[in-house]
Amino acid sequence: MPDSTDKIIQEIEAERVRRISLTRKDLEKSYLDLEKSEFASDKRLGFIADLAGSNEIAYHYELICKDWEKDTKLHLENGFEKHDRKGIEFLFEQLDKIEDEKIKIYTAYLIAETLSKLKHRDFYSLFCDRLNTVLVSLLDTNNSILRRKLIIAFGWVGSSKEIDLLTHRMICDQDTLCRAWSATSLMQMMFYGVCSEELKEKVKLAFAKSITEEKDLYACGVIVEAAQTIFGKKWISSSAVENKESTKIEKAKKSALRFFKNI
DSSP states (O other): OHHHHHHHHHHHHHHHHHHHTOOHHHHHHHHHHHHHTTSOHHHHHHHHHHHHHSSOHHHHHHHHHHHHHHTOOOOTTTTGGGGHHHHHHHHHHHHTTOOOHHHHHHHHHHHHHHHHTOTTSTTHHHHHHHHHHHHHHHTTOSOHHHHHHHHHHHHHHOOGGGHHHHHHHHHHOSSHHHHHHHHHHHHHHGGGTOOHHHHHHHHHHHHHHHHHHOOOHHHHHHHHHHHHHHHTOOOOOHHHHHTTOHHHHHHHHHHHHHHHHTO
């Protein structure tokens, strides 16, 4: 058994070393092979692992942008967190150069997603603060799809300073999913360093108002579900929300409003 374990460890290490030694030329050749296979799933997953394990951060990002621009949904950004701090610093450098709104917001989102997987690292808070400034500056975009991505990103990297911004979006944003994802991001903040007691105090009135005024059934369900997580209640199941079960959502809405009335 020890020999078997040692062999596995040696194989893992050999694969790590192989990926680190990959050059841009090696990866370009693999990408051409991947294109020829019409991006077959097994080859694509192996290629993504090679990209993430290599030192070719710039080429990895170049292919990610190509995927975004063509909307081919190859998910080449998976594993970007393996580039660690150097990868995040590289992405921040690109933000200063990008003029295209979509690519700029997608890059900011990628930084947030990457940081969410590195929240145990000592640089997490520093980079979150830096990114929040960027996210706030981009949030007035008229493109609701891009605005949703920014709102989701706040759930991973937002601080107590961004709570009011999200409660405003939860109540006032013209886009249904922006309102819904604002509630979800407020809930996510609890798991990424924001004090739960401070969060509860700051959002209770906003959730009561949002739940009262929300006309869209699905958004209302999402907002109620987010509220129950924040306040430790059990008003509705995720499946009822996803399936837009009106009776259960209305019942949960009434329970939530009773709760907020009494706190």
